[in-house]
Amino acid sequence: MEKPKHHIFVCASFRVGGAPKGICEKKGSADFLGYLENELIDRGLDGVLVSSTGCLKVCDRGPAMVIYPENIWYGGIDGEDALDEIIDAIENEGVADKYLIS
Ligand code: FES
Numbered sequence: 001m002e003k004p005k006h007h008i009f010v011c012a013s014f015r016v017g018g019a020p021k022g023i024c025e026k027k028g029s030a031d032f033l034g035y036l037e038n039e040l041i042d043r044g045l046d047g048v049l050v051s052s053t054g055c056l057k058v059c060d061r062g063p064a065m066v067i068y069p070e071n072i073w074y075g076g077i078d079g080e081d082a083l084d085e086i087i088d089a090i091e092n093e094g095v096a097d098k099y100l101i102s
Helices: 031-044 080-091
Strands: 006-014 048-053 065-068 072-074
Touching: 006 031, 031 048, 031 080, 065 080
Parallel strands: 006 048
Antiparallel strands: 006 065, 065 072
């Protein structure tokens, strides 16, 4: 496998010990993974990897995700429209300002 150009880490609220505990998982972040992967395929966007991760420690801004290597953090991701904006930003090499955690 080639290294991804962009790696999206979606907070799944996991804590030490593995149990999810936090706002992101409660607000449906687990469903974001499948949506993102399907949308990336539909758009033919290669080189973008999607993974779930433990708590990103920005719970008050969740649901949250971070994209590397850009180190772009997003929060308040409230559904598919938000995810579409974020994928648009990746596609256009920009930033989805509305969800940016600065
Ligand atoms: S649970 Fe997602 S940032 Fe903490």
